[in-house]
Amino acid sequence: MTLFGDLSAADPPLNAARPAQERAALLAWVKDLFHEAYGARDLTPRRGAMHELISTILSQRTTHDDEEAAYQELRTLGDWDDIIAVPTETVAHAIRRSNYPESKAPRIQDTLRRIRDAPGGYDLDFLRELPVGEALKWLTDLPGVGVKTASLVLLFNYARPVFPVDTHVHRVSTRVGVIPRMGEQAAHRALLALLPPDPPYLYELHINFLAHGRKVCTWTRPKCGQCLLRERCDAYAQYGDRVPSFSEKPAKKESVGTHTDSD
Numbered sequence: 358m359t360l361f362g363d364l365s366a367a368d369p370p371l372n373a374a375r376p377a378q379e380r381a382a383l384l385a386w387v388k389d390l391f392h393e394a395y396g397a398r399d400l401t402p403r404r405g406a407m408h409e410l411i412s413t414i415l416s417q418r419t420t421h422d423d424e425e426a427a428y429q430e431l432r433t434l435g436d437w438d439d440i441i442a443v444p445t446e447t448v449a450h451a452i453r454r455s456n457y458p459e460s461k462a463p464r465i466q467d468t469l470r471r472i473r474d475a476p477g478g479y480d481l482d483f484l485r486e487l488p489v490g491e492a493l494k495w496l497t498d499l500p501g502v503g504v505k506t507a508s509l510v511l512l513f514n515y516a517r518p519v520f521p522v523d524t525h526v527h528r529v530s531t532r533v534g535v536i537p538r539m540g541e542q543a544a545h546r547a548l549l550a551l552l553p554p555d556p557p558y559l560y561e562l563h564i565n566f567l568a569h570g571r572k573v574c575t576w577t578r579p580k581c582g583q584c585l586l587r588e589r590c591d592a593y594a595q596y597g598d599r600v601p602s603f604s605e606k607p608a609k610k611e612s613v614g615t616h617t618d619s620d
């Protein structure tokens with residue numbers, strides 16, 4: 358039994374079982390097709406770094422509209438110092454459109470306190486110069502900030518060579534077989550290892566993965582009949598037009614051949 362089901366010995370190996378070099382070439386092919394279908398994307402910050410950071414915390418398990426509504430109401434409480442000073446319940450109420458507001462409110466206040474007390478205060482521009490590994494560590498040491506949020510801030514705001522993996526990037530790249538089945542956190546490292554350290558390239562690919570995940574390779578009932586990746590997609594090779602809903606977590610006994618990332 359493989360990741361996707363039974364395979365005959367005569368079938369060619371799934372992409373996910375191929376060496377890293379071949380999967381890197383597959384990912385470059387995906388990037389080129391996305392470029393043709395969705396176009397180029399300019400790497401210019403869509404919002405300030407603090408806005409990006411707090412909004413991305415709010416976006417966890419939350420739709421874009423609810424994230425935006427929560428952020429806007431949060432900012433009605435005042436500046437960052439004001440948001441630290443109000444009771445945590447007030448912050449939780451303000452961000453109630455975001456899922457898990459009771460968990461996120463204290464984390465946002467703790468994060469703001471840590472940033473306020475850092476040498477640069479609310480100015481995060483020092484992240485532009487810090488070595489990437491140190492910048493990731495600084496951000497992920499903040500309460501409620503994981504590698505996805507940290508990577509978004511570093512790539513979107515400071516054009517650093519990291520690759521944020523959200524639910525769309527994770528789902529599409531896993532179904533195609535660019536990476537073997539693994540959790541979203543681990544996928545950051547696995548995908549980055551297959552990509553050039555080129556921030557505009559990484560940004561365009563990230564944004565186009567989102568577009569494809571939202572429009573075509575959806576969580577349930579992906580529209581494989583309309584998909585430009587179909588001819589080289591592992592999931593399509595296995596299931597045809599009946600690709601099942603995506604499960605984020607790998608099953609305990611799943612394996613994909615004998616491949617490891619060091620291949």
Ligand code: SF4
Pocket residue numbers: 529532533573574575579580581584585586587590591592593600
């Ligand atoms: S062929 Fe289907 S499963 Fe594969 S990437 Fe396209 S929509 Fe997703």
